[in-house]
Amino acid sequence: MHTTINGRISWKTLIKSLYVLGLLLLIVLIFTLVSRKFLGIPNIVNILRQAVPAIMIGGPFTLLMISGNIDLSVGGVVGLTSVIYALLVKAGISFLGAGLLTLLLGLLIGYLNGFLVMKLRIVPVIATLATMNLCIGFGKLLSPKGIGLIRNLPEGVEKFARASFILRLPAAFYLSVLLIIILVLVQRKTILGKYTAAIGGNRVAAELSGVNSIKTVWTLYVIVGFCSALAGVARASYLSLGDPETGMGMELNAIIAVLLGGTNFFGGEGSVSRTVVGVLILTCLSAGMQVIGMPPYWQSLVKGVVLIIALVIDILVKEKIID
């Protein structure tokens, strides 16, 4: 949080960092008023479990967007890695071994994205759209024809992201919290975080002052790939399925969550922790819609409208309150 010269936190920046929490509370309040079930323990557990993949992706995605780049392949990576993980555990490899191999694949895809964008200088949108298609395509090729899902995974696959670990929440949830804590520290305390903000603020100036922007952004792409693979493993475990299309739309969710968190997508500033609140807003919305019985085909419009609302709030907060 920024502080003013005399060390006090200015209340304008306070509003800026807290309005997203207010939005979350508002949504929770509305759904609770409509249905008492919304604040019940089973529903809260459910929401937190469902939010795990989006939290895992949202954290590193924020850093990437702070650097002024974007990765549209995250949903594709989640799909492909869920398929790979499912195939590996079905082939008899231990859950841990299969997970580690899948994470390695995530690292490689992230490395490829970074290579395309930073070394070959292909615009991020196009490069990552291409890798998204490659990932979903490979995922579909590896899945059985017909239903296109890998089912009948061995017993115990659901332990990671579905079964209770502590306080009814699964291990994957605590892992995602740990991941966010690490990323917040990376953003605030490490040179990678400083360089990320510098590149997003002004890439040329950052390079002139000695920041290796290629290496920095490349690293961010690798981190995003790794975390997407982690999300893929969590997704496969949660569903007990390998599904090449399970990640479809996750890129848009990540973008919306990052925007809700007030990250400036021209780069330079933003916050990983506020993105998590953004993720929770989205998950509460879709869970709440289920609780009050809205049919699933409303999801797309709601998502789009939330994105527009996030943009408008962002503009209002930045232009009207801060200036």
Next chain:
Amino acid sequence: MECPENRDLNLKPAVTVSGRISNLTFINLSMLAVLLVVFAAASLLVPRFFNINNISNLIAQQAELIIIGIGVTFLLVSGYIDMSVGGIISMAAVLSAYFCQSASAASFSLGSGLGMSYPLAISLTLLCCMAIGAINAFFVVRMRIASVIVTLGSMAISRGIAMILAKGAQRNTGMPTEFRFLGQFTLIGTINLTVLLMLVLVIAALIVEKKTVFGRRTYLIGANPVAAKLSGIRVERQVSSLYILSALLAGITGVLMASKFNSGNCSLGTGNEFDALVITVLGGTSVVGGFGSVSGTVVGAFILGILSTSVNMLGFPPALQMLVRGSVTIIAILAQRLALDKRNV
């Protein structure tokens, strides 16, 4: 970053004083050569490919993609991306059915609509599509928000509207008989209204991009937005009209598709935004703006079409199509850049 000379050369005439053809003509001719090679290879290697029915099918299939490709190309040339075209297609398809379905007094169901006459239904549908284009323009141009983000959002909104009105399925009963006329009218073989419209629009687009002030401004904006603004071009107005145009073209495509299938299906147009980008990039349009041509997009559409048809006819699984699209995009960008770099040493 892209080297500036590449973009500037595009503003010069097709044949420069030294007698060399321009970079744009060079890339267009190269991609045409690639198309011929791909065509020859497919004819030789794929059984039953070289066959008049198959080829006229191919043209009809790609016509829809080319129509939306025109708008996407103009936007990409001016440095912006439009990811909403696929969503707009589905919205137009469902709306055009919903508006003209008979307004029976029965409870709200997929069979009853607003009971307008078909021409009115089409006009209203296209207006709604242009409204989505205007939303894109407002946030991209006025609020200066990255075009990918805005248009991904409007994609969700327009597909969302289609999904709600079609309840996640389709509206295919209770439309007037003329609903199917536009899409099912054919001239010879599969040469239908969509193909004719595609031809007219491509010719119009080529004239606009080469001969009109509007077209040349588009290139200048993409090549150097600051210089364009300083030289008195109203960049905001220009880009706004391009977004509305792109949405209109997607709307027309959606109306024609709904008419062809005699159904307003909310899953129409899925993935078309990426296909439109792929053919545009295959045609040599630069992804950073300022360079490209609709003629290239047409060539790109047929390269992609031949590759997809061949993958199908050789009996490969359809998932391979996605791999083809993904890899072809990256290869095309790199090959074209390499060719231009070599040429401009």
